[in-house]
Amino acid sequence: MCGIAALQLRNPSLHPEMGRLLSSMMCQIVDRGPDSAGLAVYNTPGLVSAGTSTFSLLGKDQGMVPEAIEASLGELLPSTANALVRALGDTTLVTAAVGTGLLAKAITETLPTATIIGRGEHVAVMKGVGHPMxxxxxxxxxxxxxxxxxxHTRMATESAVTAGGSHPFSVADDLCLVHNGSFSNHATIRRELKRQGVVFDSDNDTEVGARYVASRLQQGDDLETALTNLGKVFDGFYTLVVTTADSLAVVRDPIACKPAIIAESDDYVAMASEYRALASLPGIETARIFEPEPGKVYTWSL
Structure with missing residues (x-):
């Protein structure tokens, strides 16, 4: 059992309230997954900025002080990159005015043992072990x-309680996936993806789902089609939420074993594992509230 809370803000006047609203939602799902947690935030000032790429690295201690990492990156990147390294909680954020491919290569050369948990131009990802709040x-x-x-608040079932095993899994630019449930055939799909050259960072079954979605998007699927194809390939009980730079998607397994509730209004789309996580949202009394149908992919875009 895990907890999910997701929020897409359609009304720009609510953008300054994103963290407060998501924190309030998250507080109501802690008892569904008390051992670890993860966050993904999009277009957050101070974490991402226009014209730059941001990478999130697992842990605040990378074996080098931030200034030394910046100096090393500076030798590998164009002089205009202006690489910035800083710790936020138990996460290291690396930002530079270059594309994600170039920054990924420089980070790997500078910090070969680092685990990248988020990447893109719009997203910052944070994870940790302990009480989610x-x-x-x-x-x-x-x-x-x-x-x-x-x-996402996690109660581990398919792998150990580690920060790396926490959700969300972000394995392509601005793409994040969280999961409540378990995939019964993830080992088979992992082997197939490995044969295709996909590299994994954890033993978590959710990472297999994230890598599969990223692979389908790379092959030309849109988000809805990628998740439809996932439902044809993956066995198990699950509710998934996937976010991109400008989209949010929800899908449940074909018998809807795992809970999900959605609130939709002109101002926002919100999804949570339980209604109580939605109850304090502004205007909830007039929002359209519904449970997603089994096996149906729902998508919303900004």
């Missing part, structure tokens, strides 16, 4: 602005 507080979630937010 403490993890949110350590990263300063409540004060963050943004266009979208995604949170």
């Amino acid at each position: 403490q993890i949110a507080a350590d990263h300063g979630l409540e004060s963050m602005a943004g266009t979208q937010g995604l949170s």
Whole structure:
């Protein structure tokens, strides 16, 4: 059992409230997954900025002080990159005015043992082990602005309790996936993806789902088609939420074993594992509230 809370803000006047609203939602799903947690926030000032790429690295200690990492990156990147390295909670953020491919290569050369947990031009990803609300507080979630937010509280079933095994899994630019449930055939799909050259960072079954979606998008699927194809290939009980730079998607398994509730209004789309996580959202009394149908992919774009 895990908890999911996701929020897409359609009304720009609510963007400054993103962190406060997501934190309030997250507080109501802690008992569904008390051992670890993760966050993804989009277009948050101070974490991402126009014309730059941001990488999130697991842990605040990378074996080098930030200034040394910046110096090393500076030798590998164009002089205009202006690489910046900083710790946020138990996460290291690396930002530079270059494309994600070039920055990924420079980070790998500088920090060969680092685990990349988020990448893109719009997203910052944070993970940790411990009480989910403490993890949110350590990263300063409540004060963050943004266009979208995604949170997950984990009760580990398919792999160990580690920060690396926490959700969301972000394995392509601005793409994040969280999962409540379990995939019964993930080992078979992992082997097939490995044969295709896909590299994994954890033993978590959710990472297999994220890598599969990223692979389908790379092959030309749109988000809805990628998740439809996932439903044809993956066995198990699950609710998935996937976010991109400007989209949010929800899908449940064909018998809807795992809970999900959605609130939709002109101002926002919100999804949570339980209604109580939605109850304090502004205008909830007039929002359209519904449970997603089994096997149906729902998508929304900003």
